[in-house]
Amino acid sequence: MIRFENVGLRYDTGPEVLRDLNFQIEQQSFQFLSGPSGAGKTSLMRMMFLAVRPTRGVVTIMDRDVSTLSRTELPGLRRRIGVVFQDFRLLDHMSVYENVALPLRVRGREEASYRQDVVDLLRWVGLGERMQALPMVLSGGEKQRAAIARALIDQPDLLLADEPTGNVDPPLARRLLRLFLELHKLGTAVVIATHDLSLMDQVSARRMVLADGRLTIHA
Numbered sequence: 717m718i719r720f721e722n723v724g725l726r727y728d729t730g731p732e733v734l735r736d737l738n739f740q741i742e743q744q745s746f747q748f749l750s751g752p753s754g755a756g757k758t759s760l761m762r763m764m765f766l767a768v769r770p771t772r773g774v775v776t777i778m779d780r781d782v783s784t785l786s787r788t789e790l791p792g793l794r795r796r797i798g799v800v801f802q803d804f805r806l807l808d809h810m811s812v813y814e815n816v817a818l819p820l821r822v823r824g825r826e827e828a829s830y831r832q833d834v835v836d837l838l839r840w841v842g843l844g845e846r847m848q849a850l851p852m853v854l855s856g857g858e859k860q861r862a863a864i865a866r867a868l869i870d871q872p873d874l875l876l877a878d879e880p881t882g883n884v885d886p887p888l889a890r891r892l893l894r895l896f897l898e899l900h901k902l903g904t905a906v907v908i909a910t911h912d913l914s915l916m917d918q919v920s921a922r923r924m925v926l927a928d929g930r931l932t933i934h935a
């Protein structure tokens with residue numbers, strides 16, 4: 717699904733923030749990505765989402781070498797990837813329901829065919845009462861759950877979640893972890909970047925650990 721070969725990344729003329737990355741993310745796999753603040757987790761997630769390109773090495777995503785992708789091919793590939801960003805990126809002028817339904821609407825689906833799915837997912841993440849709210853009136857944890865629901869609604873082939881439980885209490889974090897595991901069982905490859913050791917301890921999953929720009933993998 718994803719392959720990194722001798723990948724390095726630097727921003728502008730700065731030092732390499734990621735070095736010599738060699739790993740694969742298999743289809744239908746589940747893994748955590750951890751490491752101290754500033755180690756490069758977000759940068760690595762952004763490379764996997766094709767938001768930044770490597771400055772050296774080869775990144776292959778869904779059998780495509782990203783250096784050969786054209787601008788027109790990018791949206792199609794990205795549509796297969798669900799992303800939860802640290803800053804949520806909800807659209808301010810749309811309700812929670814509309815934000816979550818957006819990936820389906822963009823694909824041209826009729827609302828009648830997905831309305832109940834969106835409502836069910838929002839209830840599952842505890843936003844059943846907040847469906848018509850605009851993002852600006854939501855708490856940080858509510859925004860985070862809305863962003864997670866939006867990333868999950870279209871059952872992506874790959875889910876990339878950056879600190880998805882950073883703004884919620886431990887019981888809700890466990891519930892969200894269960895949701896990621898359910899998605900994984902349905903066939904999605906899941907990568908969760910987190911600092912949260914107690915979250916990682918709940919699942920015996922592969923751990924990718926970044927330190928000083930280098931990656932170590934614990935299977």
Ligand SMILES: Nc1ncnc2c1ncn2[C@@H]1O[C@H](COP(=O)(O)OP(=O)(O)OP(=O)(O)O)[C@@H](O)[C@H]1O
Nearest residue numbers: 727728730733751752753754755756757758759760
């Ligand atoms: N757009 C950018 N331009 C220049 N440097 C950047 C940029 N984004 C990140 N960096 C640098 O790259 C390094 C890794 O940052 P990154 O945000 O990937 O780390 P992180 O592990 O996700 O940190 P945190 O856990 O605090 O979110 C840091 O030294 C950071 O200053």
